Amino acid sequence: MTITALRGTYDILPPQSYIWEKAESQARKMFALYGYSELRTPIIEQTQLFSRSIGENTDIVSKEMYTFADRKGRSITMRPEATAPVVRAYIEHKLYKDQSLCKFYYIGPMFRYERPQAGRNRQFYQLGTEILGTEHPYHDAESISLAVSYFKSLGIDNIVVKINSVGDAESKQKYNSILKNFFAGSLDTMCPDCNTRFEKNTLRMLDCKVPACKEIIKNAPPLNENLNDASKTHFESVLALLDKMKIAYEIEPRLVRGLDYYTNTIFEITHSHLGSQDALGGGGRYNNLIAEMGGPQTGAVGFAVGIDRLVIVLEKMTANNSTITAGSDLDLYILNLDNALFTDHAELLHSLRQHDIRADICTEQKSFKAQMRSANKANARFVLIQGQNERDNNIFKLKDMINGTEEDIKTINNNVDIDKLVERIRQS
Ligand code: HAM
Secondary structure, three states, X not given: OOOOOOOOOOOOOOOHHHHHHHHHHHHHHHHHHOOOEEOXXXXXXXXXXXXXXXOOOOHHHHHXXXXXXXXXXXXXXXXXXXXXXXXXXXXXXXXXXXXXXXXXXXXXXXXXXXOOEOOEOOEEEXXXXXXXXXXXXXXXXXXXXXXXXXXXXXXXXXXXXXXXXXXXXXXXXXXXXXHHHHHHOOHHHXXXXXXXXXXXXXHHHHHOOOHHHHHHHOXXXXXXXXXXXXXXXXXXXXXXXXXXXXXXXXEOOOOOOOOOOOOOEXXXXXXXXXXXXXXXEEEEEOOOHHHHOOOOOOOEEEEEEEHHHHHHHHHHHHHOOOOXXXXXXXXXXXXXXXXXXXXXXXXXXXXXXXXXXXXXXXXXXXOHHHHHHHHHHOOEEEEEEOXXXXXXXXXXXXXXXXXXXXXEEEEEOOEEOHHHHHHXXXXX
């Protein structure tokens, strides 16, 4: 029996990997533009880190974590998200001591044991940011504007920013009892999940997708109308800043998120190409998490984008002729027409690469036609040809694979003027 990748995991092969590379390098560029530095945390963490931050009663913690006992019996979890690990690192290294404000970004795999479907995997990838040490509404707006600018920089339109506020701890608690009163009379017509959530995590009932429940939920009291004054002011300031930045948003008064640590602003960014798993990214503010995890009482805000879903959107755009195409893989491909010349050609290849020319050589002894096919497959811009005939005439032939022209490159004592050749290749 052959061994295949695990369900919900997959290989990213070229040319698709070009799109991943483009998405990630563009993210690094944008993050640098906004003043964020990279923070890398381990894939594995103590299980408690996630159960205490994301919340025991969330789907992620109660059903979806890859948790196992290590050889000493300690409970280990493969990170389902990166906010909690970033907060752990911030506290562990006392990063709040050197700087009042820390701005971090991360890119990497996350793990959730979900039912796989298009845009939903068990190993998936996120890129995201966290700003720690701030309660300023500007940073909520900056997180949203960074995400939106990032999508725009990749040529992605048709995104929708959905925004809401769950309020501070006091507002959340008050709203929870309002919601309990509202749902109490309808529980027997609602699904078993809603019934469980009623006891354990009432807010999450707003996210139920069962049609009968949705009918009831649509009349639930809106979250943002039940905020205390401080939470209301914060939310209004965020919206005013978004207006100034001309970032379009929709207030979704019943939007909730699947993680418990949020306070105040929450948001999701959706895209119409994505079907039922339409959230390209999401995030929000978490003012109490750092203190709850043993750090100082200070606020934070961040977001994460699902790269798997982003790539789905980019691939659809590529099919529609977008700007994202795999660039030419190689600048130059050297044919292998005479084995006696191979080591000289390998030496030339080595110096070309040292001059930053993306080059490769054919090692197989096959027909000229077959070697040209390999050059084409490698997307080579130029092909360098030298058989015994050319050698005797002190030349290489340089073939331009785009316009089909051929020119002679002179050699002296079998040596090419490498600077001239490099310059010629760079000219195109
Ligand atoms: P999240 O909404 O759980 O938030 O995940 C963010 C994004 O990751 C989603 O919008 C989606 O694009 C992607 N994603 C989630 N699960 C999967 C999956 N199984 N397969 C593919 N993509 C998935 C967080 O993780 C928070 N840590 C975001 C945050 C940062 N909040 C504050 N700071």
